Amino acid sequence: MHLVPSRPLILAISIAVALSACGGSSNDDQVVAVPAAPADQGAADLAPVPTVTAFVDTAATNQRGDARYATLDTNAGVRVLAGMLQIWKPLTEIVDAGVTAPAVGSFPAVVASAWTGVPNDGTNGGTILNQAVHNANIDYVVKATANRTPEQALAAYLDDRRNKGYSVSDGMGPLTNAWRAAAQQTTTITAIAADATTVLYNDGGNNNGVGGSANPTFGAVVDLVNMVGANGSTEPAKRFYKYARPYRWSSAVQVLPALVPAKSTTPTTDGGFTSGHSAESVRNALAMAYAVPERYQEIISRGLELGESRILAGMHSPLDVLSGRIHAQAVVAAAMVDPANAAKKTAGYAQAHSALMAATSTTPTTFTAFAQSGSDRFSDYATNKANYLRRMTYGFAPIAPTNAPASVPKGAEVLLETRLPYLSDAQRRVVLKTTAVASGYPVMDDPEGWGRLNLFAAADGYGAFTGNVVLAMDASKGGFNAADRWRNDIGGSGKLIKQGSGTLKLAGNNSWTGGTELTAGALEGVSPTAFGNGDVYVSGGTLVANTASQLKLARAYTQLAGATTLELNALGGAKGTMTVAGTATIAGGTLRVKFPGSYKPKAGESIIVLSAGNLKGRFTSIAVDGFTNVTPVYSATTLTLTIGS
Structure with missing residues (x-):
């Protein structure tokens, strides 16, 4: 004391x-x-764990095709996005879009939903509960796709078709080439042909790279990135919320022409909420930021940028995308706090630094400066900060009081473990509490507090003492x-x-x-x-x-x-x-x-x-x-x- x-x-x-x-x-x-x-x-501030069921304790319930995990109460991946039920009431509140499952004990069998996946087709497809938010959600995509630039179109194509791990490593800036070489990352998706007639749809690359003993100098890092995908599927949420993709809500949404052939022909199993691309990119970004916290804010900015590219492609709406961030944060924390993964975290962090320092001829004293050197798309701090905050809410107006105290989910402090290593877990929780965004935004007021976490701001320390x-x-x-x-x-x-x-x-x-x-x-x-x-x-x-x-x-x-x-x-x-x-x-x-x-x-x-x-x-x-x-x-x-x- x-x-x-x-x-x-x-x-x-x-x-x-x-x-x-x-x-x-x-x-x-x-x-x-x-x-x-x-x-x-007096005593320092605390951020008590909310008295609700914790995602990190129940992440394994994020499954489809199992009657035990088919409801909001029993499926962690569905529950963390419960704020959507203020905007949209699905036809059935069951993980049942294109899904069946036999009864298990007292859990009744899952019968495939009658939802068609196509709104406004005369069937009972669900109920819009907040018309203003829904309209703003779809109108955002209409305007974004009508005004996208050629550069945005190319980026949207690459982020759609290319493996997400390869795309997100671009956030490493001056370390990108060293990271990709060490991870042995590859991609076969590099550009669209000038006439837009030759378009590749399947990346033949290896996403996060080569892990394990096959890559003795960087395999532990790749293993760390792969590790955080456990229990990360967005399919249970898609099959529960049954909210259509934006181009099915409005014909004014202009899907990127190069991606039209990639549109699903089975809308019943192709809901928009939540975006799988967005969730995976944020998961990868958080794992990479854990391994190389010297690029923390830049890498997580890249994760959210990839989510926005889904809107510019016409494939997803803002609610789809921001929910992917929420879902991913919870999934990554669950993997990171699992005691079984402690050694993987330690090995990944250590190996990332030893390999990248060797590749860039830096030392522990000079590595941070090198990681922040030069000029890349994420080298402007003020721009990153503004974009991150914008991509958290996409301009939605609050629909509830904005002064509710922030809650910090159980285990969320692990997301700052390497970025603020000199703080205790309790202190990192307070950092998350004092940097959280205001309450009241659509979908973001989940029961635990995942939606309000502003990890970009949290990487800059306390917001209040x-x-x-x-x-x-x-x-x-x-x-x-x-x-x-x-x-x-x-x-x-x-x-x-x-x-x-x-x-x-x-x-x-x-x-x-x-x-x-x-x-x-x-x-x-x-x-x-x-x-x-x-x-x-x-x-x-x-x-x-x-x-x-x-x-x-x-x-x-x-x-x-x-x-x-x-x-x-x-x-x-x-x-x-x-x-x-x-x-x-x-x-x-x-x-x-x-x-x-x-x-x-x-x-x-x-x-x-x-x-x-x-x-x-x-x-x-x-x-x-x-x-x-x-x-x-x-x-x-x-x-x-x-x-x-």
Whole structure:
């Protein structure tokens, strides 16, 4: 348990007090009252497991053709998409479209449904319960297919016909070629002939590649990706919900001409909800992101992009596609939390890194930077973030209250296990809770909470702090344990306590109020409001200001004596690298000033590096990179450094 002082400490330190703006100083001793650390905020937030049947405990029930698993209550794959029943009531609420099964004990036999698969043909095909959502769902496809570009058409064809594992590995960016070579992935679907008359419909490639001992350097990675497909079929949901494909609802939907011959001629067994392509692509993406979390957000973005290509192809509707994401997240978590698969996870992660580092001539220290280097379709963070959020909801308006508390499904925390390895399972659950999207969107309010999970945002850390959030990073473990960056806008009333030897960068427009205490390692502010609206207290480690403008602390700053450092990176030569709205109490430690950009001060130039409402005390030592002759001038509100010749 973390303890903080209950009252201020009174330290006698020798300080130099500026007598004038010219730099005069005094050698008089002065007693400085050092404030206590920010107050303890109590127990950290929790995300309890919902008191409903968990998908991860019942994933094996996701089957068709078995009377025991033919209903909403008995089939996990159907149940996780139960929000669809607010939009559409199928003819029968049974997994029975083109399916029969004998009775098993007290479970009655399944008789094939009379559903034809063709809406508006005069038969009783089901009931639209929310006409506005249904109309928006189909109209979206009408507009998307009418306005698709040639580039989108080609991508939609490739994503339709090509094996999904090969397609999704494109999200690896600069690692794509190395991944495909190591996995021995192949495809025979590369393009459409110019005249669109020669179209390939069956990929002769091997999807995820070669697994097992046949691929000694990467087989464990391929096994990991294949593993998450267990119990992943979308057929039970299709046969239960019996919601037609968009081109069967409206003739205005323009199916991609190259794909018209691929349209099923048996609509009874070809429902649109949910999209199998979308679910498989998200499953593959999550497994790949687990293996290579250095590309986490880019890879899962590719998974959702493939889902959108199903809409652009005219083959699926937004509800079909977003439900595929929900279904896949639950399926992957179920496979990942299964104790029988623990060794596969560990081996896949380790082998992915050893093989890819060897292929790219990188090391544990340089691998992350290489994975994020260059320019690919997913290298723009802001674009990825916007597209991911858009593809979660496809612009549907909420149909229920938007302020319901978020639930985190049992086992969902495993989806962040390698991306946030320095957090506990309980902390990862809170990350998922505080980054979830609002409630109320069609289909997304499932009983457990799978639909509201925003994994892109969750990969950027907490969305809010409640209670004491203790973060311990061990740099010796490498990877994200050594250094990470959180880009969310963090709110809440909690307190951040940074421990351990690793470095955490905070890049959001943060507003949490409980304060920050740094005891070890480094905390780096890369946005002006990185440290929120509370006091900042450095009792160990290095606090770094690395912003293009001033780092602004909303209240007080305290730095204790000993092994403490304030590092100010004077980007652009801003006159004042850190401002403190309240009192800055400097009881010792080190100040280091760096000039990492093109700006370099000139001899005789004075730079205000620290300003505060009230400045007390002084640093034990000051170092300015590139200069040995620097004169500090302390005033009641500022610290100015004059650069010598």
